[in-house]
Amino acid sequence: MSKELTSRTEDYSQWYNDLVIKGGLADYSAVRGCMVIKPYGFALWENMRDQLDKMFKETGHVNAYFPLFIPKSFLSKEAAHVEGFAKECAVVTHYRLMNDTEGKGIVVDPDAKLEEELIVRPTSETIIWNTYKDWIQSYRDLPLLINQWANVVRWEMRTRLFLRTAEFLWQEGHTAHATKEEAVEETLRMLDVYAAFVEEYMAVPVIKGVKTPNERFAGAEDTYCIEALMQDGKALQAGTSHFLGQNFAKAFEVQFLNKENKQEYVWATSWGVSTRLIGALIMAHSDDQGLVLPPKIAPVQVVIVPIYKGEESKAAIDAKANEIIASLKELGIRVKYDNNDNSRPGWKFAQYELQGVPVRLAMGLRDLENKVVEVARRDTKEKNSVSLDGLANHVENLLAEIQQNMFDKAAAFRTSKTTNADSWDEFVKLLDEKGGFIAAHWDGSSETEEQIKEKTKATIRCIPLNNKKEEGKCILTGKPSSQRVLFARAY
Amino acid sequence: MSKELTSRTEDYSQWYNDLVIKGGLADYSAVRGCMVIKPYGFALWENMRDQLDKMFKETGHVNAYFPLFIPKSFLSKEAAHVEGFAKECAVVTHYRLMNDTEGKGIVVDPDAKLEEELIVRPTSETIIWNTYKDWIQSYRDLPLLINQWANVVRWEMRTRLFLRTAEFLWQEGHTAHATKEEAVEETLRMLDVYAAFVEEYMAVPVIKGVKTPNERFAGAEDTYCIEALMQDGKALQAGTSHFLGQNFAKAFEVQFLNKENKQEYVWATSWGVSTRLIGALIMAHSDDQGLVLPPKIAPVQVVIVPIYKGEESKAAIDAKANEIIASLKELGIRVKYDNNDNSRPGWKFAQYELQGVPVRLAMGLRDLENKVVEVARRDTKEKNSVSLDGLANHVENLLAEIQQNMFDKAAAFRTSKTTNADSWDEFVKLLDEKGGFIAAHWDGSSETEEQIKEKTKATIRCIPLNNKKEEGKCILTGKPSSQRVLFARAY
Numbered sequence: 006m007s008k009e010l011t012s013r014t015e016d017y018s019q020w021y022n023d024l025v026i027k028g029g030l031a032d033y034s035a036v037r038g039c040m041v042i043k044p045y046g047f048a049l050w051e052n053m054r055d056q057l058d059k060m061f062k063e064t065g066h067v068n069a070y071f072p073l074f075i076p077k078s079f080l081s082k083e084a085a086h087v088e089g090f091a092k093e094c095a096v097v098t099h100y101r102l103m104n105d106t107e108g109k110g111i112v113v114d115p116d117a118k119l120e121e122e123l124i125v126r127p128t129s130e131t132i133i134w135n136t137y138k139d140w141i142q143s144y145r146d147l148p149l150l151i152n153q154w155a156n157v158v159r160w161e162m163r164t165r166l167f168l169r170t171a172e173f174l175w176q177e178g179h180t181a182h183a184t185k186e187e188a189v190e191e192t193l194r195m196l197d198v199y200a201a202f203v204e205e206y207m208a209v210p211v212i213k214g215v216k217t218p219n220e221r222f223a224g225a226e227d228t229y230c231i232e233a234l235m236q237d238g239k240a241l242q243a244g245t246s247h248f249l250g251q252n253f254a255k256a257f258e259v260q261f262l263n264k265e266n267k268q269e270y271v272w273a274t275s276w277g278v279s280t281r282l283i284g285a286l287i288m289a290h291s292d293d294q295g296l297v298l299p300p301k302i303a304p305v306q307v308v309i310v311p312i313y314k315g316e317e318s319k320a321a322i323d324a325k326a327n328e329i330i331a332s333l334k335e336l337g338i339r340v341k342y343d344n345n346d347n348s349r350p351g352w353k354f355a356q357y358e359l360q361g362v363p364v365r366l367a368m369g370l371r372d373l374e375n376k377v378v379e380v381a382r383r384d385t386k387e388k389n390s391v392s393l394d395g396l397a398n399h400v401e402n403l404l405a406e407i408q409q410n411m412f413d414k415a416a417a418f419r420t421s422k423t424t425n426a427d428s429w430d431e432f433v434k435l436l437d438e439k440g441g442f443i444a445a446h447w448d449g450s451s452e453t454e455e456q457i458k459e460k461t462k463a464t465i466r467c468i469p470l471n472n473k474k475e476e477g478k479c480i481l482t483g484k485p486s487s488q489r490v491l492f493a494r495a496y
Numbered sequence: 497m498s499k500e501l502t503s504r505t506e507d508y509s510q511w512y513n514d515l516v517i518k519g520g521l522a523d524y525s526a527v528r529g530c531m532v533i534k535p536y537g538f539a540l541w542e543n544m545r546d547q548l549d550k551m552f553k554e555t556g557h558v559n560a561y562f563p564l565f566i567p568k569s570f571l572s573k574e575a576a577h578v579e580g581f582a583k584e585c586a587v588v589t590h591y592r593l594m595n596d597t598e599g600k601g602i603v604v605d606p607d608a609k610l611e612e613e614l615i616v617r618p619t620s621e622t623i624i625w626n627t628y629k630d631w632i633q634s635y636r637d638l639p640l641l642i643n644q645w646a647n648v649v650r651w652e653m654r655t656r657l658f659l660r661t662a663e664f665l666w667q668e669g670h671t672a673h674a675t676k677e678e679a680v681e682e683t684l685r686m687l688d689v690y691a692a693f694v695e696e697y698m699a700v701p702v703i704k705g706v707k708t709p710n711e712r713f714a715g716a717e718d719t720y721c722i723e724a725l726m727q728d729g730k731a732l733q734a735g736t737s738h739f740l741g742q743n744f745a746k747a748f749e750v751q752f753l754n755k756e757n758k759q760e761y762v763w764a765t766s767w768g769v770s771t772r773l774i775g776a777l778i779m780a781h782s783d784d785q786g787l788v789l790p791p792k793i794a795p796v797q798v799v800i801v802p803i804y805k806g807e808e809s810k811a812a813i814d815a816k817a818n819e820i821i822a823s824l825k826e827l828g829i830r831v832k833y834d835n836n837d838n839s840r841p842g843w844k845f846a847q848y849e850l851q852g853v854p855v856r857l858a859m860g861l862r863d864l865e866n867k868v869v870e871v872a873r874r875d876t877k878e879k880n881s882v883s884l885d886g887l888a889n890h891v892e893n894l895l896a897e898i899q900q901n902m903f904d905k906a907a908a909f910r911t912s913k914t915t916n917a918d919s920w921d922e923f924v925k926l927l928d929e930k931g932g933f934i935a936a937h938w939d940g941s942s943e944t945e946e947q948i949k950e951k952t953k954a955t956i957r958c959i960p961l962n963n964k965k966e967e968g969k970c971i972l973t974g975k976p977s978s979q980r981v982l983f984a985r986a987y
Contacts, residue, residue: 036563036565036567039564039565044560048558068538069532069533071532074586076526077593077602081602087602091602093591094593096604097586097588098588101585101587102568102587102615111572111582113587124593160591172565
């Protein structure tokens with residue numbers, strides 16, 4: 006099984022596709038740029054979604070649902086927003102099909118043209134702020150802390166499964182506040198929630214930072230982000246949280262009566278993460294044998310493979326396996342017993358390795374007699390014979406250890422791939438030969454940022470939030486700079 | 497608050513709208529026919545969805561996600577299917593907007609016309625069976641038991657919040673089987689799951705039955721349904737489960753190698769329930785004071801309203817309330833404490849009555865001294881003074897009692913509104929004066945069914961599964977009939 010996978014050194018991009026498709030996470034569909042999320046991939050997304058949803062609710066948010074369609078005129082109301090989203094959207098122009106009068110099958114009914122075209126939402130700020138107008142009258146109606154789980158569509162020309170698809174699943178938080186301070190605080194709170202989720206559950210270390218004006222969300226005053234590093238040395242933006250100022254409130258005339266009895270525009274934030282996170286997860290941890298999934302969100306945490314020799318060993322092993330399953334389930338561990346007769350243990354081993362199941366237990370008659378089981382961990386591929394006594398607790402501890410080890414490994418990798426560059430030559434050389442994050446001085450101008458991007462394909466991923474001030478000179482222009490910013494080539 | 501509501505006798509339809517909007521469940525949106533599901537309504541949907549999802553998983557199903565868009569040509573592949581869905585669909589024809597060259601704002605870019613139009617899914621049989629073609633080769637790949645939670649769009653001309661909207665949320669199960677028997681079994685299993693959910697969780701009694709050919713899903717061999725009765729005597733189809741035969745397998749060329757090593761077409765089912773269920777829930781239980789929600793799915797099961805007289809009573813009451821909240825939460829009860837100073841207890845009482853919270857606890861200083869609390873139940877509006885000792889258990893039992901009482905009441909109502917009709921005059925009179933389900937003989941022909949519908953607006957809701965055979969004569973044509981079928985006017 007694993008030998009069908011392309012290795013990372015051979016073709017990183019093909020390796021990624023192999024893992025997504027052969028690992029059973031997703032598949033291409035008949036619709037250009039849209040993917041099918043397969044049951045195993047969707048179970049992973051459900052675990053991620055449920056945990057995020059819990060964290061949103063713990064921070065006071067509630068869910069709601071807004072229309073899939075946005076009237077074309079809404080997009081235009083916020084000038085920067087329409088620039089950002091009009092170029093790649095799906096446009097609904099008609100609402101009926103009919104039988105072709107010349108017998109050419111079904112065609113669009115020309116009489117069913119919409120008066121105003123509808124855009125399939127690429128993001129929902131406009132439709133939501135148009136709704137908030139009716140919901141907000143006074144400071145008593147604030148804050149509004151609302152999240153939506155939804156599908157969105159952006160008509161990307163070059164797509165990759167999970168990383169960039171025309172349709173994707175995400176959540177988008179849209180909050181409304183009485184003061185700027187409160188809105189900024191919310192923006193940063195949700196950035197922290199994202200960072201905590203990605204680090205603690207996905208075992209992927211992230212850098213929290215703020216985007217340069219060039220890289221801001223269309224319509225935001227400030228865009229904060231979490232940036233992760235992939236094994237090929239490229240960065241991936243794993244989540245963003247935007248302080249929108251009063252831009253959308255002004256565009257949609259959303260004012261409230263403040264405590265001083267004066268009309269004021271409402272302050273806004275929005276924040277989102279998407280199925281793209283699954284791409285980050287794959288590229289941060291997996292290896293040439295397949296996926297490596299962190300235990301906290303793995304659909305199956307433990308798989309048990311029986312090794313039968315004849316019918317009587319089957320009954321004995323099944324009985325013992327059922328005991329083990331019960332004891333694992335009691336600890337809340339997601340366990341699968343694969344006693345399917347159609348395939349051999351070796352094939353199963355490779356299959357679960359490919360699917361990234363964190364722990365595999367294998368058990369034959371000899372093991373049973375010795376009161377042991379073979380425990381294999383996916384991350385290090387270590388195998389041990391472990392006593393059946395206290396096995397469940399052993400596995401529980403092992404899952405925690407794997408989770409921590411995966412994070413530590415990714416963090417060490419990132420550290421090894423984060424380098425200072427103090428000259429243009431050094432910068433270019435690092436980018437080409439080492440990759441990763443490069444901390445370098447920049448003069449703060451959009452023009453310089455653009456030039457660097459054109460020359461090297463590297464972008465400023467963020468200005469880290471905990472950045473220390475340091476005098477220096479811009480690597481491109483030599484102009485003075487007060488701090489290093491993080492560059493990388495990115496997904 | 498409640499006096500702003502229209503009463504049922506005054507204007508049933510307006511009463512329904514008032515409840516949806518003023519009860520905070522949903523709102524109209526700027527997009528024709530699309531609704532906004534507000535946080536309270538969405539929390540209700542989440543509880544329904546989570547329970548259904550659990551029941552699907554317990555019966556062996558897994559979730560996946562398929563594209564929002566369906567290529568136009570896919571719809572045409574199943575002849576009956578396209579007839580049913582082409583007339584009311586949202587059609588994406590372009591993928592880009594641009595600035596108008598004459599300065600008229602943004603317009604559709606004529607150069608960005610799709611080669612083939614995409615339909616926003618009204619249901620996903622076609623795109624899913626096109627995918628199953630790649631997933632199914634042998635009997636070993638079967639059964640496929642997949643469900644999808646998704647938004648769908650049907651361009652309805654006359655819309656009503658929850659009951660009939662252009663976009664709605666639903667789940668659609670799509671299963672693939674090696675034999676007809678297995679597929680039929682699955683169809684009926686899911687009908688049972690729906691009936692169990694609607695009866696046990698929504699407290700709405702349903703009749704399980706099979707649709708006549710006229711009322712079948714477009715592309716199905718048989719459509720089974722659960723039918724509920726609303727307080728105005730109209731029926732509402734609360735869920736459907738379809739046996740699709742080999743129709744979609746043939747349309748999309750999905751064959752498998754059976755155990756005898758022969759190629760055979762795959763057998764299919766599909767089944768779905770939607771946010772329409774919320775409409776059924778409202779109309780089955782609510783009254784002129786507002787919503788009445790069954791405890792098992794109510795977003796808030798118990799609300800506690802403190803009745804303060806001065807600051808010191810506040811501290812004492814808050815302290816006791818927190819004890820009560822802790823004891824309720826320990827039993828897994830969803831409780832809300834409303835100690836908002838901005839509104840008076842009387843206003844809050846009306847508000848929670850409107851929102852259908854099953855149990856309200858009110859507590860003043862006097863109650864505290866007497867070690868009691870006032871317990872009011874929403875369904876019967878009974879109020880009792882209850883000892884603080886063992887209060888949590890009392891509330892737990894009360895919630896179960898309310899759940900049962902709501903079901904019993906709805907069942908008794910349905911019984912009182914189910915009548916036999918043995919002549920055309922009787923049938924018409926019953927429909928106009930009494931409403932409800934009318935059990936009558938029908939000659940079994942589609943023409944007669946159509947005529948009855950044209951003359952009376954009544955449709956055959958279903959042929960009940962447990963129907964007893966009985967010789968009789970069709971109420972319209974007098975032709976022989978072997979069983980009564982259930983007629984009603986319906987939503």
